[in-house]
Amino acid sequence: MTEGKPFSYGKIFAIGSGFFALTLVWTFYNAYMPLILGDYIESRAIRGAIMGLDNLLAVILIPIIGTWSDKVDTRIGNRLPFIVVGMPLAALFFILIPYGAMVTIWVLLFVDIIFLLAMTIYRAPVIALMPDHTPSEKRSTANGIINLMGGIGALIALFGLSTLYGIDRAYPFIVAGLLLFIAFIFLYFSVDRNPPYVENTADDLEETRASKSFFHGLSQLKKPSFRGHAFILSAIFLYFIGYAGLEAQFTVYAVEYLNMDASAAGFTLGFFSLAFVIFAIPAGLLGSKLGKVPIMLVGLVLLPLIFISVPSLPLLDGLFPGLNQVLLLQIVLFTGGIAWAFINVQAYPLVADLGGKNRIGFFTGLYYLFSMSSSIVAPGLLGLMMDLFSHPALFYGAATTFVIAFYFLRKGSILIRGQ
Structure with missing residues (x-):
């Protein structure tokens, strides 16, 4: 390990909580958003095209945001400004999705687009936190921990949140949004403002x-x-x-x-x-x-x-x-x-x-x-x-x-x- 530089598995688990919440939200969104769109759109092709929008935004915007977060310098570091904006906004608009669906298709789509943009804003910076806090020789282990937490998030989304969906359509969105916000609070107070292993990690995304x-x-x-x-x-x-x-x-x-x-x-x-x-x-x-x-x-x-x-x-x-x-x-x-x-x-x-x-x-x-x-x-x-x-x-x-x-x-x- 690099001499004189700190490393903590506790911080890796804190960072993993962000990936846990991200995967939980995405998995539930992918499974249930087509059904919610079905309230207004009969065509499965059109619903599917809307579902592909998040991947299109990811390919277009995330490389730009990832590079930007490598270079920006603020009082709270280079990653947290994007996380401070993106995670709470994504949590709020994810909670609003079922309520937007109760109004009109246009309100639903507006809420959906803001949610997708917010997720795009913070995804690259939150993933880049791991190599920022981890020496190269421990990154494979750290990545395994983070991906395991992501896998657990996916399983909770499909087994746990799906059960809540049967009780009330809004409940799983509220729970997932709150978990995303809690993960944000956890990250904000856990990660270093000036991490010890900062590199240009945008190229790794x-x-x-x-x-x-x-x-x-x-x-x-x-x-x-x-x-x-x-x-x-x-x-x-x-x-x-x-x-x-x-x-x-x-x-x-x-x-x-x-x-x-x-x-x-x-x-x-x-x-x-x-x-x-x-x-x-x-x-x-x-x-x-x-x-x-x-x-x-x-x-x-x-x-x-x-x-x-x-x-x-x-x-x-x-x-x-x-x-x-x-x-x-x-x-x-x-x-x-x-x-x-x-x-x-x-x-x-x-x-x-x-x-x-x-x-x-x-x-x-x-x-x-x-x-x-x-x-x-x-x-x-x-x-x-x-x-x-x-x-x-x-x-x-x-x-x-x-x-x-x-x-x-x-x-x-x-x-x-x-x-």
């Missing part, structure tokens, strides 16, 4: 890497020597369309097609996330032992099979009267989360390996470019398929992206091995 990689990255991928790399990155773009679209539209499918309660729909989606959290480490160990690409290919075979089975589950009720359909769907989604762990845990390490030691940053940028770009278009695209071909098209469309991704990943790995 995923949105910054995506933005900076856009034109340079695409020009590089046109070269024959990068053909295999382009196939692998295209595979990641494709299967993230399926994942992000399903995440945003699942509650719409469950409520409008299966006639589930909205709270039960979010609770059920939580089993997918739960399986991913449980099996992330085992999947990583399998990838290290058997190879990243083979384990990803297994997941890319299993997950489409699981997805296409979901629309047929209601048919089993006729064959087996009294079968608990919700429990069965939860079990199927849990197995899907295991397959998703096989895929997603290996993806970034695989892409980082493509460039060798000298190009890790460049390929990291490409990874975030392809994965985040899909999140912009996915909710609207799969929502359009639901509009055109009915609700089960959500799972058939998602499965299709994974099948095509299987071909692209396999083709890319063969091309790279042949070089």
